[in-house]
Amino acid sequence: MVILVLNCGSSSIKYQVIDMESASSKLLAKGIVERIGLAEGDLVHKPVGKDKFELQQPIPDHTTGIRLVLDALTDPAHGVIASLDEVKAVGHRVAHGGEFFAASCLVNDEVKEKIRQLFEIAPLHNPANLEGILSIEKVLPGTPQVAVFDTSFHQTIPAVNYLYALPHLYYDKYRVRKYGFHGTSHKYVAKVGAELAGLDFEHSKIITCHIGNGASVTAILDGKSFDTSMGFSPVDGLVMGTRCGNVDPSAITFIGQKEGMSYAQLDEMMNKKSGVMGLTDISSDMRDIDDAYDRGDERAIIARDMHYRRIKKFVGEYAAEMGGVDLIVFTGGVGENSSEMRESVASGLEFMGVKFDCEANRGARGVDKILSTPDSRVKVAMIATNEELVIASDTYELVR
Structure with missing residues (x-):
């Protein structure tokens, strides 16, 4: 199953294309789109086993950037898939899941609305993450999407460690608490490290x-x-x-x-x-x-x-x-x-x-x-x- 992984920032898109099987994975390509919304944007595409491809042109928004990524993936010279039909799913890094998401989930209207509700406490990340999801809906309509949250792994932290010694009113009203980040990284390296040790x-x-x-x-x-x-x-x-x-x-x-x-x-x-x-x-x-x-x-x-x-x-x-x-x-x-x-x-x-x-x-x-x-x-x-x-x-x- 070929999966496109996206990490959308306010003016950038990091991506990887990975062919997943139940017991293994194979990286096909990775790259980055930068300077979105500026006069001149950049795409650097690195297909495994082929020469790096670079492109400079105006990239006004994330949808345009993702279209350029998909064009690069299917290009006869530096592409890694024959057609976009091979992309069976898209996985997104989403910075903040609040208390809504203790695990990764398939994207639907309810999930998008909850990501939007968290804009207030993650203004630098969640809007760009949601923009990536909405852009995929435009360029790859009907393709399943999954949101993977930086905060999910930390939802097991006990209250004695996640609450602040502030008036409880502010937790009740605004959910002011410790959330933690880098959760996908911490979980991954802990598992691999435990196996190694x-x-x-x-x-x-x-x-x-x-x-x-x-x-x-x-x-x-x-x-x-x-x-x-x-x-x-x-x-x-x-x-x-x-x-x-x-x-x-x-x-x-x-x-x-x-x-x-x-x-x-x-x-x-x-x-x-x-x-x-x-x-x-x-x-x-x-x-x-x-x-x-x-x-x-x-x-x-x-x-x-x-x-x-x-x-x-x-x-x-x-x-x-x-x-x-x-x-x-x-x-x-x-x-x-x-x-x-x-x-x-x-x-x-x-x-x-x-x-x-x-x-x-x-x-x-x-x-x-x-x-x-x-x-x-x-x-x-x-x-x-x-x-x-x-x-x-x-x-x-x-x-x-």
Whole structure:
């Protein structure tokens, strides 16, 4: 069954085409459409076993972008399917499912309406995700669609961990609570990591660290999300590329009062002008921070140390919360590529039963690997995340 996986952002479309069978999967192509709505858009299409194809032209909306993707998929020179009839289903990443969705689901009018109702608490993501669904209805009418939610995996978190100590009125009226994100990634790498480490996923204590420009740590107890660092929005928890993470709320209201900033301006500051970018005025990309760190830039040294230390704090917190840990997993763009970050976080945890193998860690990139010594009571692993495969698998099971 050929499945198209879409991850629609406000001005971009990431996609993969995967041929799914019950026991295996085969990637046929992947690519990205960028600069939607600007004067000149870009399409980069990468078919497996063929040359990369690139296209620059105005792409006014998501429907146009998806049409270009479908044209590329069926093109005689760089396509991977003979006709669009081969696409049997489309799976969508949807950022926020609120309390509506504890699992992936087939898209219907009710599902679309609930995604729309969540625009208010996910204004940067859900509108674009819904736009992708509506666009497929136009260009591939009648094709089954599945929504896979970033928040679904975290719906097992107990109330003692997802509620805030605010007046209960605001949960009752507006559902203000912790939701968590990166759920598909945390679930995938925990399962793969447990298998690699020889653990029973359903009877284990796992801490997963998804570290990229956006980042979160999750405690997974007996196969279910138990706690996670992101909260009502993705701004909570770790120090990230442009997000501040944990901060005293009074510091924000104080700045707003002093600077005469609106709620929208404060939100933009916390989400787009903070993190390592705000700390350094250099970049939101950890590779640039690493370069500045190596040059001895004082701000970069503080920012990187804060970033690493916050991850370690959550690892320790979640180990305490679960009464121990069997496996710590690193994933995401930084988690899979930064040996320095992994060593900084995992070193010094010997009191927890971690014996980190620095030699195995050096140079490890993008390949699933155990990074602890054979006699380490707590295993440490690096697992390459594959959220698209999770989306394709859920889509396959629901449509089949």
